[in-house]
Amino acid sequence: MRKTFSLVFALLMILMLVLPGQVQSSDLKVGVVFSIGGLGDESFNDAAYRGMQKAVEDFDIVFDYVEPDEIAEMEDHQRAFVEAGYDLVIAIGFLQESGVEAVAMDYPDARLAIVDSVVDMPNVASLIFKEHEGSFLVGALAAMMTESDTVGFVGGMEVPVIHNFQTGYEQGVEYVRPQVRVLISYAGDFGDPGRGKELAISQYARGADIIYHASGGTGMGVFEAAQENDFFAIGVDSDQDHLAPGYILTSMLKRVDVAVYNIVADLVEGQFQGGVHEFGVADGGVGVTEFTYTKDLIPQEVIDRLEEIKQRIIDGTIEVESVHD
Amino acid sequence: MWEYITFFFNATILAAALRMATPLIFTSMGGIFSERSGVINIGLEGMMLTGAFMGMMVSHYTGSPWVGLLGALVSGAIMGLIHAVASIQYKANQVVSGTAINIFAVGFTVFMLRTIFNVAGTSPPVPSIGNVSIPIIVDIPVIGQIIGRQNPMVYMALILVVVVHIFLFRTDWGLRLRSVGEHPKAADTVGINVFLTRYMAVIMSGALAGLGGAYLSIAHLSRFGDGMTAGRGFIALAAMIFGKWTPFGALGASLLFGFADAVQMSMQELGIPRHFVQMTPYILTMVALAGFIGRATPPKAIGKPYEKE
Numbered sequence: 275m276r277k278t279f280s281l282v283f284a285l286l287m288i289l290m291l292v293l294p295g296q297v298q299s300s301d302l303k304v305g306v307v308f309s310i311g312g313l314g315d316e317s318f319n320d321a322a323y324r325g326m327q328k329a330v331e332d333f334d335i336v337f338d339y340v341e342p343d344e345i346a347e348m349e350d351h352q353r354a355f356v357e358a359g360y361d362l363v364i365a366i367g368f369l370q371e372s373g374v375e376a377v378a379m380d381y382p383d384a385r386l387a388i389v390d391s392v393v394d395m396p397n398v399a400s401l402i403f404k405e406h407e408g409s410f411l412v413g414a415l416a417a418m419m420t421e422s423d424t425v426g427f428v429g430g431m432e433v434p435v436i437h438n439f440q441t442g443y444e445q446g447v448e449y450v451r452p453q454v455r456v457l458i459s460y461a462g463d464f465g466d467p468g469r470g471k472e473l474a475i476s477q478y479a480r481g482a483d484i485i486y487h488a489s490g491g492t493g494m495g496v497f498e499a500a501q502e503n504d505f506f507a508i509g510v511d512s513d514q515d516h517l518a519p520g521y522i523l524t525s526m527l528k529r530v531d532v533a534v535y536n537i538v539a540d541l542v543e544g545q546f547q548g549g550v551h552e553f554g555v556a557d558g559g560v561g562v563t564e565f566t567y568t569k570d571l572i573p574q575e576v577i578d579r580l581e582e583i584k585q586r587i588i589d590g591t592i593e594v595e596s597v598h599d
Numbered sequence: 600m601w602e603y604i605t606f607f608f609n610a611t612i613l614a615a616a617l618r619m620a621t622p623l624i625f626t627s628m629g630g631i632f633s634e635r636s637g638v639i640n641i642g643l644e645g646m647m648l649t650g651a652f653m654g655m656m657v658s659h660y661t662g663s664p665w666v667g668l669l670g671a672l673v674s675g676a677i678m679g680l681i682h683a684v685a686s687i688q689y690k691a692n693q694v695v696s697g698t699a700i701n702i703f704a705v706g707f708t709v710f711m712l713r714t715i716f717n718v719a720g721t722s723p724p725v726p727s728i729g730n731v732s733i734p735i736i737v738d739i740p741v742i743g744q745i746i747g748r749q750n751p752m753v754y755m756a757l758i759l760v761v762v763v764h765i766f767l768f769r770t771d772w773g774l775r776l777r778s779v780g781e782h783p784k785a786a787d788t789v790g791i792n793v794f795l796t797r798y799m800a801v802i803m804s805g806a807l808a809g810l811g812g813a814y815l816s817i818a819h820l821s822r823f824g825d826g827m828t829a830g831r832g833f834i835a836l837a838a839m840i841f842g843k844w845t846p847f848g849a850l851g852a853s854l855l856f857g858f859a860d861a862v863q864m865s866m867q868e869l870g871i872p873r874h875f876v877q878m879t880p881y882i883l884t885m886v887a888l889a890g891f892i893g894r895a896t897p898p899k900a901i902g903k904p905y906e907k908e
Contacts (some may be wrong), residue, residue, distance in 0.1 A: 466829035
């Protein structure tokens with residue numbers, strides 16, 4: 275009796291594994307494993323979701339996603355998508371790196387993509403951003419807008435990727451007006467807005483009137499300091515301009531939506547390729563916001579000059595150095 | 600030389616030090632209540648975080664940060680009650696119970712933030728307690744810049760220290776509280792209700808930690824962020840030990856930690872390696888814990904559940 279039961283159960287399990295693959299349509303299937311925080315984070319995950327929605331509109335694809343609660347779950351979710359026959363599995367965020375690596379190794383025929391991290395496997399597309407180029411643009415803007423010839427940078431933790439934001443910013447400032455001083459502070463934490471606020475106040479007290487942050491949740495404190503003391507902050511990753519309207523000059527955008535959309539487009543056109551895909555100013559992968567709340571505060575010639583600098587980065591006249599080179 | 604002195608002891612840094620010390624003061628006062636009654640409270644961090652969240656939420660729904668403060672106080676007290684039930688009623692290991700509260704608070708606040716506000720990471724801005732100027736004092740040079748214009752909660756913290764000191768060392772209640780932490784059996788023999796006294800102390804402890812957390816979310820800032828207490832509950836615990844379980848000692852330690860923090864923020868420019876500078880508050884804590892500032896004698900009955908015979 276027990277044997278029969280296990281046999282039936284095992285058969286059912288096999289059926290469940292095979293069935294999704296048999297409900298055939300010509301549509302390609304894309305599975306997305308989000309990062310911690312899930313949808314509603316107004317950052318990475320939401321941006322990836324926007325990119326997928328656009329892809330669903332433009333192409334005949336089926337799109338499914340999961341929101342893991344823990345890092346440990348991520349690999350299982352990736353694996354589940356691959357085993358269910360999904361044509362492309364996109365993992366959002368560097369936390370999924372080891373998972374993607376293991377899954378790519380076990381399933382050499384599967385196609386995977388990871389955002390914000392590099393996995394050196396032939397069947398994995400690593401989608402990374404030239405943060406230094408975007409930071410160069412906001413640095414140039416800050417240098418043009420400062421009235422005290424002092425601007426600030428507040429970083430989260432001292433890790434290479436944040437250094438990349440910092441050096442890009444410094445180069446941007448230097449390019450426009452070398453006499454502008456850049457104050458650098460690190461909070462040592464991505465989730466301590468109290469410290470972020472004090473760091474910003476400290477920089478403001480030393481003359482900084484525009485402060486760029488690349489510090490996750492710590493940056494909320496930078497925004498509050500800007501609002502309270504009437505100076506400008508610059509947001510990061512996603513469009514944060516609405517978080518303190520009129521006090522956030524602009525945000526340096528990492529267009530995860532563009533990256534995700536492009537890799538799906540590649541898949542649809544049969545052009546999917548593993549390896550590193552870098553998104554920079556030229557392909558719209560990084561950039562600045564539309565100045566929704568600060569349009570009237572920024573002179574037209576500054577906006578024109580910024581556009582000109584952007585063009586120079588695109589045509590290669592300006593080469594922004596990265597800490598990774 | 601004078602340059603160095605003015606570099607460290609200028610009004611900007613000292614005002615920042617006071618702001619950074621405030622949550623530590625509230626929470627370390629809470630720690631004193633609990634530990635003086637004989638109950639270790641490692642859950643201060645979680646109680647702060649809960650207070651920070653509930654303060655934000657109540658302020659959001661009522662529109663009044665002062666009512667929010669009350670919400671933080673009550674939610675902190677409830678967390679204290681949970682710790683009390685586990686460690687006094689059921690005689691659970693106090694460190695384990697406190698750790699459980701810390702872990703619970705992280706999950707609880709993240710979950711609630713997502714469920715109620717449908718956001719991850721940071722809450723929308725809520726009404727917060729603004730800074731006030733104290734007439735006359737604000738016009739005094741330097742001193743006015745430091746304490747003349749601060750958040751009302753900064754002044755509340757300073758007053759609280761005096762109140763806790765008087766309570767502990769000048770009232771019968773304070774004497775009873777201390778006696779159950781030193782020698783519960785003797786206290787029991789003379790008719791002091793050990794359980795009740797410890798319950799009240801631990802609940803009070805949570806309430807004050809809740810206020811410490813609310814300072815971050817609705818006074819210093821005006822929104823809640825995941826894990827925004829960032830270890831301040833543990834620093835407060837260290838301040839309490841550094842201060843030898845006395846209110847003024849803990850105040851001094853909190854101010855020292857706040858000062859170290861404020862100095863490291865402006866020192867980052869000096870070319871001293873940032874990692875090293877960022878360590879300063881923690882090194883001070885280690886020094887304190889290692890007993891370099893003279894023996895810190897904890898209450899004798901600390902950590903031991905009381906068994907009535």
